Amino acid sequence: MAATGTDKAGAAPAYAPGTRVRIRADAHPGHHRTPLYIKGRRGVVVQYVETARNPETLAYGKDGTPRVPVYQVRFAQAELWPGYHGPRTDTLLMDILEHWLERAE
Amino acid sequence: MADAPPHGVHDVGGLPGDEPVDREEHEPHAFEKRVGALLRLLSHPDKRVMRVDELRRGIESLNETEYAGYAYYERWVESIRRILVEKGLLDEAELQRKIAEVQARFGEGGGGH
Numbered sequence: 001m002a003a004t005g006t007d008k009a010g011a012a013p014a015y016a017p018g019t020r021v022r023i024r025a026d027a028h029p030g031h032h033r034t035p036l037y038i039k040g041r042r043g044v045v046v047q048y049v050e051t052a053r054n055p056e057t058l059a060y061g062k063d064g065t066p067r068v069p070v071y072q073v074r075f076a077q078a079e080l081w082p083g084y085h086g087p088r089t090d091t092l093l094m095d096i097l098e099h100w101l102e103r104a105e
Numbered sequence: 106m107a108d109a110p111p112h113g114v115h116d117v118g119g120l121p122g123d124e125p126v127d128r129e130e131h132e133p134h135a136f137e138k139r140v141g142a143l144l145r146l147l148s149h150p151d152k153r154v155m156r157v158d159e160l161r162r163g164i165e166s167l168n169e170t171e172y173a174g175y176a177y178y179e180r181w182v183e184s185i186r187r188i189l190v191e192k193g194l195l196d197e198a199e200l201q202r203k204i205a206e207v208q209a210r211f212g213e214g215g216g217g218h
Binding site: 025027030031035036037039055056058059060061080081 | 109110111112116117118119120156158159161162165192
């Protein structure tokens with residue numbers, strides 16, 4: 001599953017599908033790919049997606065290495081929106097860079 | 106918005122807005138197409154003068170007044186300007202001279218619209 005070859009080298013994925021995670025609540029001042037509305041929220045890793053160049057350093061003219069694992073994370077809509085009135089089964093899927101994740105529980 | 110924790114000027118998804126979202130469609134203006142083409146050329150893999158990630162960072166560096174006052178592609182072109190000046194590919198004085206020259210040629214509205 002981990003990407004191979006020097007250009008693709010990066011950290012091996014740390015979170016298996018089904019892992020309960022929480023999105024870091026950091027008020028990161030620079031460019032980042034984690035919107036405010038998921039910070040501090042809990043979700044579940046659905047799958048590892050890829051190990052990508054880091055857009056948060058590419059944004060400053062760097063080469064985006066080391067590459068960062070990206071995961072698809074599922075959130076319950078009720079976890080994201082206080083007072084959510086839709087069905088409890090409503091979810092949101094979002095691709096998230098590994099360094100924004102921490103284990104929940 | 107006052108209750109929200111610190112966040113970027115662009116990072117307002119899910120926060121209450123001051124006015125309804127404008128869903129009206131329009132045909133792209135010549136200016137918008139030019140800005141889109143400019144970014145495609147600047148970010149083309151053959152040269153890669155700048156990346157889309159840098160474009161986004163440049164847009165996020167706008168202050169609240171600028172962000173609210175600029176249209177979508179105006180934010181892009183202002184970001185492109187900042188990134189190219191930052192990289193030393195454009196000189197601010199050179200840019201001002203050219204803007205003045207174009208304004209003189211076309212009048213106040215500039216030549217793009």
